[in-house]
Amino acid sequence: MTQVQWFPGHMAKAIRLIEDSLKSVDFVIECRDARAPFSTRNPVLAKTVQSKKRLIILTKKDLANPQNLQMWIKKIEEEGHEVMAVDVLNDPIKKELLDKTQILMKDKHDRDRRRGIRSRASRALIVGVPNVGKSTVINQLINRRVAKVENRPGVTQALKLIKVDKTLEIIDTPGVLWPKFETEEMGIKCALVGSIKETGFPLELVSDFAVNYLKKSHGPIILENYRIDGFENFFSKLAQSKGFLSSGGKEDIEKARRTFVSDVQNGVFKEVSWDY
Ligand SMILES: Nc1nc2c(ncn2[C@@H]2O[C@H](COP(=O)(O)OP(=O)(O)OP(=O)(O)O)[C@@H](O)[C@H]2O)c(=O)[nH]1
Ligand SMILES: [Mg+2]
Incomplete structure (x- = not known):
């Protein structure tokens, strides 16, 4: 499923x-x-x-x-x-x-x-x-x-x-999707180009897919953009760098994931294609 x-x-x-x-x-x-x-x-x-x-x-x-x-x-x-x-x-x-x-x-x-x-x-x-x-x-x-x-x-x-x-x-006409994606990857890619409402996709799955895919082709530009030093614990580092902290001082990972997906959707990292 x-x-x-x-x-x-x-x-x-x-x-x-x-x-x-x-x-x-x-x-x-x-x-x-x-x-x-x-x-x-x-x-x-x-x-x-x-x-x-x-x-x-x-x-x-x-x-x-x-x-x-x-x-x-x-x-x-x-x-x-x-x-x-x-x-x-x-x-x-x-x-x-x-x-x-x-x-x-x-x-x-x-x-x-x-x-x-x-x-x-x-x-x-x-x-x-x-x-x-x-x-x-x-x-x-x-x-x-x-x-x-x-x-x-x-x-x-x-x-x-x-x-x-x-x-x-x-x-x-109104934009339409289909009742069932042929593969999960197609659904994830539709999310990453902004065709699926934020509430319609699992943030963790989509953001993990994007970072794993993009670190090969766009690694340096991503790290530089967020001023972080590597992809290990990426979302935690991103949260720290952006100052996304919850009330107890813990990193707000969800907000970091949302920011990353939205930056990807909006073309912040330039020349990103998903299908090959
Ligand atoms: N960078 C970029 N943005 C675009 C381009 N074309 C449209 N946009 C942006 O994409 C967003 C969606 O555009 P819409 O024209 O509302 O898309 P739509 O297909 O009519 O969307 P629905 O009516 O929701 O199905 C807007 O923010 C546009 O400014 C493009 O060629 N390049
Ligand atoms: Mg429209």
Whole structure:
């Protein structure tokens, strides 16, 4: 039994809403976190959306390891999807997204032309795990804050249709996870990119996984960041260094673990990728 699980009622409802609205869309924009393009792909959704053409947007490119990201882009292209990797907060994405839309819609537009029909605006559904940046993508595309954005999972709770321009409409959807992770490691990685609410994962398991994984690739930067001298009794040293002490003067290990996980989620250690 995996210990990492977060599937509140609104997600089951969101999956049903997504399934219903799939009938009325031309293609699907699937956002995945560039740091974990495998673990943040949603196998339940993948099944639901497999009949539709797909554009995969790898978000938070600024936080991922560049070589690892190139490997994933190639892999996803080989699977036959359109893919783009972006830092949604800084890279302009509209032109690339509209170009990719034209590629995905080419067959339909050709068909329309042969029949002498003027093509209507294409309609896409944007889906992905919580907190991956779906609403940020939409806000950037229309240059306004129509979709609510916050750095916590579960912000968007209902579907919302947004007109990007006369050629494209996008439906924003709530982030969804799946009722059961395929492996515990996938769940842990979803937690480490911020897709699972803090109360939805076991802190000890997730923070131990992160420190064991990162000490190999990012050891010096972590130690320097917290001004500590080694990974033995890491969370105890971190608590001391930060002055996290409970009333009796004992180190507050839980607070140290929470701080570490939150720093990892927020990209403090730079270029961290979880899937390989
Ligand atoms: N560093 C970085 N942060 C990003 C990027 N894209 C989005 N964010 C941040 O990620 C957080 C979540 O963004 P949202 O757009 O609310 O994510 P969402 O997928 O709509 O989330 P839900 O509605 O909860 O499913 C916000 O703090 C954004 O500022 C990116 O490319 N790089
Ligand atoms: Mg949202």
